[in-house]
Amino acid sequence: MTTIIDVRHLKKAFQQSNALADVTFSIQKGEIFGFLGPSGSGKTTTIKILTAQLHKDAGEAFVFDMPVSAMQDSKNREKFGILTDNSGLYSRLSIEENLALYCKLYNVPNTAIKEALEFVNLYGERKKKVSMLSKGMTQRVLLARAILHKPDLLFLDEPTSALDPVNTAHIYKGLRALNELGTTIFLTTHDMQEADTLCHRVAFLNKGTIQAIGTPKQLKEQYSEQTITVELKDGSSQVIKNDAQNAQSLHDWMANNQISRIFSNEPTLGDIFMKITGSDLQ
Amino acid sequence: MMNISIARIQAIFMKDYKEFSRNYAISVMVFIPIIMAFLYRDMEFDAAQKMLFPLAITFGMVTAFVQAALIAEEKERNTLRSLLLSPASLADILIGKSALVSTISVIIIALCCYAVNYTPSATMIIAIILSIVFYAALGTICGLFAKSTMETTFTVLPVVIIFPFGPFISMFAERFSVLKIAKWLPSSQLADLAQGDSLVPMIGIVLWTIAAWVAAIILCKKRMVD
Ligand SMILES: Nc1ncnc2c1ncn2[C@@H]1O[C@H](COP(=O)(O)OP(=O)(O)OP(=O)(O)O)[C@@H](O)[C@H]1O
Ligand SMILES: [Mg+2]
Numbered sequence: 358m359t360t361i362i363d364v365r366h367l368k369k370a371f372q373q374s375n376a377l378a379d380v381t382f383s384i385q386k387g388e389i390f391g392f393l394g395p396s397g398s399g400k401t402t403t404i405k406i407l408t409a410q411l412h413k414d415a416g417e418a419f420v421f422d423m424p425v426s427a428m429q430d431s432k433n434r435e436k437f438g439i440l441t442d443n444s445g446l447y448s449r450l451s452i453e454e455n456l457a458l459y460c461k462l463y464n465v466p467n468t469a470i471k472e473a474l475e476f477v478n479l480y481g482e483r484k485k486k487v488s489m490l491s492k493g494m495t496q497r498v499l500l501a502r503a504i505l506h507k508p509d510l511l512f513l514d515e516p517t518s519a520l521d522p523v524n525t526a527h528i529y530k531g532l533r534a535l536n537e538l539g540t541t542i543f544l545t546t547h548d549m550q551e552a553d554t555l556c557h558r559v560a561f562l563n564k565g566t567i568q569a570i571g572t573p574k575q576l577k578e579q580y581s582e583q584t585i586t587v588e589l590k591d592g593s594s595q596v597i598k599n600d601a602q603n604a605q606s607l608h609d610w611m612a613n614n615q616i617s618r619i620f621s622n623e624p625t626l627g628d629i630f631m632k633i634t635g636s637d638l639q
Numbered sequence: 640m641m642n643i644s645i646a647r648i649q650a651i652f653m654k655d656y657k658e659f660s661r662n663y664a665i666s667v668m669v670f671i672p673i674i675m676a677f678l679y680r681d682m683e684f685d686a687a688q689k690m691l692f693p694l695a696i697t698f699g700m701v702t703a704f705v706q707a708a709l710i711a712e713e714k715e716r717n718t719l720r721s722l723l724l725s726p727a728s729l730a731d732i733l734i735g736k737s738a739l740v741s742t743i744s745v746i747i748i749a750l751c752c753y754a755v756n757y758t759p760s761a762t763m764i765i766a767i768i769l770s771i772v773f774y775a776a777l778g779t780i781c782g783l784f785a786k787s788t789m790e791t792t793f794t795v796l797p798v799v800i801i802f803p804f805g806p807f808i809s810m811f812a813e814r815f816s817v818l819k820i821a822k823w824l825p826s827s828q829l830a831d832l833a834q835g836d837s838l839v840p841m842i843g844i845v846l847w848t849i850a851a852w853v854a855a856i857i858l859c860k861k862r863m864v865d
Binding site: 405409410411429431434439445446448450454457458459461462463502 | 642646647649650651653654657658661662713716717718719720721722724725726727728729731863864865
């Protein structure tokens with residue numbers, strides 16, 4: 358396996374806040390990696406450091422096996438695509454004209470425009486001026502621009518925060534297809550459903566450190582309280598631990614034909630997020 | 640490291656041209672020096688004298704101010720950051736972004752020369768082109784400093800009044816001796832050159848141009864990181 362991003366003991370402090378206290382993680386080629394954390398936890402800061410938009414204070418960060426400072430080199434910037442909240446479009450130009458500029462900058466043929474706009478479901482509106490676009494449409498144009506050159510690595514900072522469910526689903530499909538062609542995706546989000554359906558692995562960032570990391574399945578198992586809920590025909594429901602001690606009661610209910618429904622209480626990523634980060638909201 | 644791509648420079652130039660032609664608040668600026676030149680047309684001084692004012696206005700209001708406004712807008716809308724994150728090199732971006740105002744300035748000055756019936760010498764043409772390159776750098780610096788497009792109006796204004804109007808400021812040097820430094824401004828050097836003196840003023844303009852671009856490049860590199 359090839360490591361695409363390798364971050365060790367990354368630290369970054371601003372005047373008023375300690376954005377990243379000690380962050381360590383790595384991303385392998387072909388992964389869709391979800392970076393989850395509450396607002397202000399340092400997600401965007403991490404992306405900025407990885408794309409050489411911000412200097413780190415301490416620690417090591419490698420992208421494509423090169424120290425992040427190499428990303429200042431224009432040649433290396435061909436390898437990644439990026440969408441963050443500080444990405445901008447030319448408002449007096451049409452969607453198509455904006456993308457045409459970036460085709461030239463990335464040295465890809467203009468046919469990439471059609472493909473990218475179909476990816477974000479905007480091809481029919483390509484002649485529209487950017488100043489006329491809604492927030493969600495702007496976000497989709499930025500996404501189209503980020504994938505225009507089919508980069509090896511894609512940084513997406515909350516790519517679907519302004520989108521409706523239909524477009525979101527369409528974009529998930531596109532991202533999966535892109536990923537299958539070999540693009541590694543680093544994605545930040547608040548949307549736990551998104552992380553669960555899209556990401557191979559997720560990391561929970563809180564207070565400048567990674568609190569948990571793994572596949573959604575692993576994390577759910579790790580944070581599971583191992584309980585099952587049994588709904589009985591009399592309308593009551595029982596939450597019991599999934600262990601030998603409770604085997605008898607389960608057996609009895611079943612023998613007496615009392616059970617209407619039974620399910621295991623797996624936490625959602627959202628539950629885990631709350632558990633990890635919720636404590637300091639109090 | 641400073642790899643230059645003509646295709647990228649051209650793409651940035653074309654983009655700027657489209658934006659500029661749709662941005663009426665800024666593009667009307669091009670008419671001011673031309674109107675000025677036509678007003679001077681029938682005055683009594685010699686052609687070189689008549690040219691001084693339209694030239695100063697072009698450098699200040701078009702080359703420096705328009706450049707500052709374009710750069711400030713790119714900064715404000717985050718398009719500059721996006722460009723800096725693309726494979727375009729700093730050289731591609733700075734050359735591409737200066738190409739439009741430079742071209743426009745050349746056209747305006749040519750029209751002004753025609754209007755006042757002035758035929759510049761070869762040395763004068765070189766000096767004018769160098770001056771344009773200098774004012775483009777000055778505009779870039781102002782644009783990078785400004786926090787918003789609105790703010791450029793204020794940051795650029797002093798620069799636009801001081802730098803291109805060296806010969807006019809020098810007129811007051813007899814009364815206020817501090818103003819003697821005005822004769823070292825690139826515009827004063829250009830005026831000297833127009834009077835016939837050529838080596839020293841040319842060196843002066845070259846030095847100003849180099850210094851301004853070094854400053855612009857350093858500032859732009861700083862803008863690459865937060
Ligand atoms: N340029 C900056 N100057 C000072 N402080 C900053 C700067 N950028 C970020 N911060 C601080 O660093 C912390 C982390 O910010 P960051 O933008 O990385 O959070 P985030 O996880 O992306 O949040 P969100 O989900 O709201 O986008 C915050 O406390 C923020 O105030
Ligand atoms: Mg953020």
